[in-house]
Amino acid sequence: MLASLFALLIFPAGLFVLVNGLAYHWIDRKLVARLQNRVGPRWFQPAADMVKLLANEEVLPTGVDARLFTALPVVALAGALAAMIYLPIAGLPPLYNFPGDLIVAVYLLSLLTLCTGLAGAISKDRFSIIGATRALTQLFSYEAPFLLALLGPAFAAGSWQINEIMAYTSSQWLILTQPVGFVVALIGLMGKLEMAPFDTPEAETEIVAGAMTEYSGRGLALFLLGREVELVGGLTLIAAFYLGGINNPFDYALKTLVLLLGVAGVQTLMTRLRIDQVVGLWWRYGALLALGQWLLLLGQRMGT
């Protein structure tokens, strides 16, 4: 009882990932700033932003379902946190596991986007509705390639259980044998987190703030926290699957930070894509590449 409470509130699915998420968010912003030749935010910036948002008034716009409006951010954050239970956070083995937990973790990570879409759709504001449509369209475009890219290692290991896949990937770096899957997974993660080239759903120069337009104070803070938690979870998953597993905290920090550097680089290099370009990119290239690699693995397996 006490142990599971500790697991839910402190480590791995509580305070630890929240602090970790804030730190990684700062590192991401700082890296982008340095790549743009700026000084960048101070180290406590994300924490100050969060505390300020939590302390602000939460406006309840007229015409929305009050219960749904207040519950959605909580569900989004809870879903992201729940996924952490099945991931090897900080290099320690996942807390709980059962056959097929990879699928559950990936779907828990998608809950945030679903909640974002719903949050935009229940508002009466037209910008929210456009943002929600874009968020859901983007969800349908990156989700399949992302899942296929994560199924590659699962297929190679012959298991859909995260710690068994890790045991397999620890002995070899799958980025060498499945480079396409790695790229698709990393870019899929950026689509999931609505980072720079894929930030069409909240394009502030065209649709104000997308689905988040009507959220202020606490609701916005919880959504942003959920996204930071997801950043940690996604990086952990990709590092564990493609970069030779993560076996200790040092390994974890090193590999996820290297991935973060790559993500920040792509963010600085690319400009925002239009929503039809996003869909085209994923279905024309991402899905086909991931599928091709999958077929290759299948053929290899049949051959041996």
Place this chain on the structure above:
Amino acid sequence: MDTFLKEGRWSQALEQIKLWARLNSPWVIHFNSGSCNGCDIEILATLTPYYDVERFGIKLRGSPRHADVLICTGPVTRQARDRLRRIYEQMPDPKFVIAVGSCALSGGVFDGCYNVVGPIDAVIPVDVYVPGCPPRPEAIIDGVVQLLGKLQQGARP
């Protein structure tokens, strides 16, 4: 320890934390209520990497619901009056207003026009005034810093 847990001390510490967070993360939204666009270009110049206001935690947000500070430029025209008031009402508490440019302060060259209501503070309360036609980006940053100083001295919540 006992006295620390008492209601007064506890809420005081909480207020301190809130004030610290507010001072370090002013998110701004920019609204043009009828300016000649000169001031707006200076505001955009303030937000470019050259001045890099992100190091103070200042961030431009698209939605008034996310912003704490409303940066207004220009005199208020009859058409923009209701919009300005509505944007101000849409911001969550606590909210602050900075008026940028001579026109925002007094009506400037547009004062007395048939379509102009008057300066910004004829419509919504203003916390800091930044004079200039248009003010330099340094002056605008100084305006934000003055607002934060005022906040620290406890001028308003």
